[in-house]
Amino acid sequence: MQDWPLWEVFIRSRRGLAHKHVGSLHACDAPMALANARDIYTRRSEGVSIWVVRSTDIIASAPGDKPILFDPSEDKVYRHPTFYEIPDEVDNL
Amino acid sequence: MNRQQALFEYLLRLGDNALILGQRLTEWIGHAPALEEEMGSANIALDLIGQARGWLAYAGTVEGAGRDEDDLAFQRDVMNFRNVLLVEQPNGHYGDTIARQYLFDAFHYPLLTALSACTDQSIAGIAAKASKEAAYHRRRSAEWVIRLGDGTAESHAKLQQSFDTLWPYTGELFALDEVDHTLRRTGVAADLTAVRREWHEHVTRTLAGATLVPPQEGWMQSGGKQGRHSEQLGYVLAEMQFLPRAYRDARW
Numbered sequence: 001m002q003d004w005p006l007w008e009v010f011i012r013s014r015r016g017l018a019h020k021h022v023g024s025l026h027a028c029d030a031p032m033a034l035a036n037a038r039d040i041y042t043r044r045s046e047g048v049s050i051w052v053v054r055s056t057d058i059i060a061s062a063p064g065d066k067p068i069l070f071d072p073s074e075d076k077v078y079r080h081p082t083f084y085e086i087p088d089e090v091d092n093l
Numbered sequence: 094m095n096r097q098q099a100l101f102e103y104l105l106r107l108g109d110n111a112l113i114l115g116q117r118l119t120e121w122i123g124h125a126p127a128l129e130e131e132m133g134s135a136n137i138a139l140d141l142i143g144q145a146r147g148w149l150a151y152a153g154t155v156e157g158a159g160r161d162e163d164d165l166a167f168q169r170d171v172m173n174f175r176n177v178l179l180v181e182q183p184n185g186h187y188g189d190t191i192a193r194q195y196l197f198d199a200f201h202y203p204l205l206t207a208l209s210a211c212t213d214q215s216i217a218g219i220a221a222k223a224s225k226e227a228a229y230h231r232r233r234s235a236e237w238v239i240r241l242g243d244g245t246a247e248s249h250a251k252l253q254q255s256f257d258t259l260w261p262y263t264g265e266l267f268a269l270d271e272v273d274h275t276l277r278r279t280g281v282a283a284d285l286t287a288v289r290r291e292w293h294e295h296v297t298r299t300l301a302g303a304t305l306v307p308p309q310e311g312w313m314q315s316g317g318k319q320g321r322h323s324e325q326l327g328y329v330l331a332e333m334q335f336l337p338r339a340y341r342d343a344r345w
Contacts, residue, residue, distance in 0.1 A: 004127070025129050028240060035233050036129040039136050 099275035108148030109176035115141030192255035242303025264313025
C-alpha cells in the first residue's frame, strides 16, 4: 500500500459553486480514490460532487516564478473595475 | 410465540447484526493498513452502530419492559444476542475483514431494501434510511474483493482462503425459523428467499470479477440467530460492555 499513488481531491459544496481543492489522499486507482475522498472529505455533508486527479497530472507554477508572473499586475490599477459610478438602484454588480 | 415476541426477536437480529459488525470494524481503528482505509472502516462502523441504535430502540419499545437501546446493547449477556455468527468472526487480516464485510453487505442491502416496503412503518423508516448506507457499503467492499482477488498472487490466495473459511457462515443469513414464519404472515419479515437470490447473483458476479472460485456448498454453521454463539462473541462483548457495566452512571 506504500506504492499507492497520491490524488488531489476537489469538492463542490453545493450546486452553482465551483469545485474547490480540499486536500489529497492515497488510493490504488481512480474508483478507490473517489471512495476514499467520499469517506475522508464528505463525512459532514461538505459536498454534492467530487473530483479526484492524480497529483502527478497537476501542472503547477513554480514558487520561484512569483515575481515574474504576479508582480507586474500589482501596479495596473486600471484593470480593476473601480472607476464606475454605481447607480443607487443597483444592489449587486 | 406470539407476534410481539417474534417482532422483538426480529428487531434484535437486525440490531445485533449491525451492532456487532460495527464493533468489529472499530477494532481496526489505529491498526488499519492505510489511513484512508481506517477512515473508511470507521465510517461504515458508525453507519452500522447508528442503524443498531434505531433497531434496538424500537426493540425496547416493542418489548415494553422499559429497556432502551443502551440497556439492550450493554446489559445483555452473550446468549441473549441474536446476531448471525458471520459478523462476530474475528477481523483476521484485512482480506478476512473485507470478505466478511462483503458477504454481509451483499445480504444487508437487499434485506434493507425489502424491509423498506414493510407493513410496520417504524421498520420501513429505519430500513429506508439504512439502505442508502448499505448500498455504499456493498459497493465499497465489492470493489475491494475485486482488487484483492484480482491483485497479486499472494492477495488472491489469501482472499480465496478468506472466502473458503467464511462460507459456512453464509447459510445462516437465509435460514428461516418460527420468528420469520410468524412475521411473514403479516408482511413484516422480509422474504429471505428473494434476498438470497439477489445475494447469490451479486456474490457470483463479484467473485468472477475477482477471479475467485465460489466455495463448495456444504455444511453450514447455524445458531447465532437463536443465541448459540461462537466463543468469539464473548470477547467482543467484554470489550464493548466493560465501561457501561463497570461505571453504571458514566456519561459523556
